[in-house]
Amino acid sequence: MPEPAEQHHAPHAFYRFLILAAFFLPAPQAIPADSPLKDPNYQALRSDTVAGSWRVNNLMLSRDAGTFTFRSGSFSFGHPVLGKRVFAVFIGNGSFHLTASASPHEPGHLKLITGAEEVDEVFHTAVFCFTDGTAEEIMAKAEATDESPANAAAAFREFRSLVRDYPDPPLGRVRGSILGGEHAANIDAQLLRGLYTPGHESFSAYIHGQKHSDLRFILDPAGAIPQLPSSEEVALIDADPSSDQESILFLSHLKTEWTAHTASSHENHRWVQAESYRIDTTIGSNERLTATAAVRMKIVTGGTRIVSFGLLPALRVTAVKLGQESIPFIQEPRKQDASFHAILPQPMKTGEEVELTIDYSEIRWCTMPAADPSRWAPAKAGTPVSTSFRIALPTI
Numbered sequence: 001m002p003e004p005a006e007q008h009h010a011p012h013a014f015y016r017f018l019i020l021a022a023f024f025l026p027a028p029q030a031i032p033a034d035s036p037l038k039d040p041n042y043q044a045l046r047s048d049t050v051a052g053s054w055r056v057n058n059l060m061l062s063r064d065a066g067t068f069t070f071r072s073g074s075f076s077f078g079h080p081v082l083g084k085r086v087f088a089v090f091i092g093n094g095s096f097h098l099t100a101s102a103s104p105h106e107p108g109h110l111k112l113i114t115g116a117e118e119v120d121e122v123f124h125t126a127v128f129c130f131t132d133g134t135a136e137e138i139m140a141k142a143e144a145t146d147e148s149p150a151n152a153a154a155a156f157r158e159f160r161s162l163v164r165d166y167p168d169p170p171l172g173r174v175r176g177s178i179l180g181g182e183h184a185a186n187i188d189a190q191l192l193r194g195l196y197t198p199g200h201e202s203f204s205a206y207i208h209g210q211k212h213s214d215l216r217f218i219l220d221p222a223g224a225i226p227q228l229p230s231s232e233e234v235a236l237i238d239a240d241p242s243s244d245q246e247s248i249l250f251l252s253h254l255k256t257e258w259t260a261h262t263a264s265s266h267e268n269h270r271w272v273q274a275e276s277y278r279i280d281t282t283i284g285s286n287e288r289l290t291a292t293a294a295v296r297m298k299i300v301t302g303g304t305r306i307v308s309f310g311l312l313p314a315l316r317v318t319a320v321k322l323g324q325e326s327i328p329f330i331q332e333p334r335k336q337d338a339s340f341h342a343i344l345p346q347p348m349k350t351g352e353e354v355e356l357t358i359d360y361s362e363i364r365w366c367t368m369p370a371a372d373p374s375r376w377a378p379a380k381a382g383t384p385v386s387t388s389f390r391i392a393l394p395t396i
Contacts, residue, residue, distance in 0.1 A: 037328040039343050041081055041195065045188040050076040050089050050156045053149050054142035061137065063203050064234050064255050065102065066217045068126075070094045074145070075138055076152035085135040086191045088128040089152040089159075096121045096207055096217065098236055102259070103252040113245055119236065121209040127159040129187055131194030132201035159206055162214070163187050164336045172241025178248070179239065183227040183310055186337040189330050190220075196305040196347070214240040222301075223269045224251065226308070231267040233257075271304045272297040275353065290361040302350040306341050309358075313338035316362040322354060 054075045061068040073092010077085045098119040100106040107117035128134060166180050179185060187204075194200045200221065207215040216237040218224040224235035225248070236250035253263035278294040297307070311317070313334040320329040320342045330341040342356055 037326055039192070039328040039330070042188060042192050042328070042330060042343070044079075044081045045086070045191055048078045048081070048087060050078055050087060050152050051149055052076055053145045053147040053152075054139060055145050055147070056092075056138065056142045059138065059141050061134070063217075063219050065098050065100060065250070065252065066205070066219075066234075066236070067097045067099075068094060068205070069097070073124075074147060074149075074152070075142060076149040076156075077135055077139075082195045084131065084195060086130055086195070087156070088130075088135060088138065089149075089156050090126045090128070091151050091155065092124065094123050094126060096123065096126075096205070096209070096215070098217070098250060100250055100252070102255040103263075106250055106252050110250055113247060113249055119249065121207060121211055121215055123207045123209040125155050125208040127156060127206045128204070129191060129206075130201075130203045131191060132203055134203060155208075162206070164332070166335055166337070168335055172239065172246055174237060174239045174246055174248075175241065178225070178227055179237075184313070184337045184339050185227070186330060186332065186339050186341065189306065189308070189339070189341045192343075193306040197301075197303040199303070212238050212240060212243060212245070214238065214243075221254075221269070222271070231265055231269055233269075268300065271299075271301045272307055273300050288361060291359070293358045293360070294355060295358065296353060296355040299348040299350055299352045299354070303347045305344045305347050307344065307356070309340045309342070311340040311360070314362070315360045317358060317360045319359040321357040327356075 054077070055073070056070050056075065057072050059070040061070070070090060071093045073090055073094065076089045076091075078087030079085070096119070100110050100117060100119075110119065111117045163185070166175065166184055169176070190202070194202050202218075202220040202222075204219065205217040207217065209215050216235075216239055218235045218237070219233065220226075221233055223231060224233050225237075230251065231253075232251045233254050234250070234252050235248060237248050238245045240246055252258075253267075257263040275296045275298055277296075279291060281289065281291040283289050311331075313331075316334075317329055317331050317340055320327050322344065325345070327345060328343040330339075330343070332338050342358070344354065348354065
């Protein structure tokens with residue numbers, strides 16, 4: 001075996017070299033990998049179900065540009081995690097209205113796609129995910145009943161499948177190019193981030209409407225669509241692959257920002273800023289790639305506990321360490337919501353620096369896209385100050 005070669009130039013040059021070497025090797029057999037450490041609160045969110053029944057009549061719920069009207073029907077809620085309910089299912093007669101007038105550009109964009117400058121959608125089923133006071137707001141205006149939550153539980157199971165399963169090839173443009181891949185949104189991980197970060201309140205609705213069967217309204221102060229390099233906090237997405245309007249229908253800053261003239265595409269919603277990468281990679285004669293990445297980063301948002309990375313789902317993480325301490329991480333199976341997240345043991349202060357060591361392996365060479373080589377390592381937002389690579393290749 002030749003001596004490992006160490007490189008200190010642009011990351012893309014390394015990745016091109018690595019991909020070229022990889023094509024000489026056959027595909028290894030996939031071996032399931034699982035986290036040796038589990039976060040109990042994540043596990044509680046992941047396995048949560050809805051229960052109970054709270055009847056409402058003519059209830060209105062407003063979130064930024066979106067307004068929900070629940071004319072009649074019942075809510076069922078998830079169980080408390082860290083003292084907070086974060087899931088709700090509505091079964092009944094409801095409607096959703098979106099007003100785009102606060103943004104100078106979105107009404108025209110919306111009209112171009114839908115033929116109207118506003119959105120009106122009637123629905124009978126909707127699932128809500130939140131870390132704000134939505135559950136308390138609804139319960140305060142609802143009446144608890146002894147009705148069976150069976151229909152709500154079935155709708156919640158369908159929702160779980162919808163947001164967790166990503167078939168290969170993906171269904172539709174939105175789920176394939178925007179919401180899928182290494183950035184596939186893990187709803188439970190996002191909710192856990194909100195629970196672990198006091199003051200970070202998000203809200204999302206997954207509407208099974210009469211005109212749009214998979215309409216998603218998202219409000220998140222850290223960015224409504226983190227898969228995109230955009231700072232807008234509010235989005236409306238038609239994610240139905242059979243819809244003629246499948247696209248991002250609405251993407252805007254908060255109404256309060258437009259009113260205060262503070263809306264800006266230069267807003268920084270990052271949780272951390274990457275400072276450096278140090279990656280040791282071995283391509284073995286046993287047809288497997290194994291790698292260790294040491295990622296040093298600076299905390300940008302105070303209170304950060306969950307750090308999200310872009311990493312191809314085919315690359316399976318086996319361990320994450322903070323110093324010498326193994327810490328929990330999240331990475332679901334490859335064809336599910338397989339985005340990778342590391343969970344820090346405590347909230348971090350703005351400006352603090354941390355270094356994570358990440359072990360990963362298990363590549364199916366023939367499926368690795370060479371078009372975007374940056375996805376071969378656990379990437380974080382921002383350009384690192386320095387990057388170094390050490391590559392060990394077998395004798396061919």
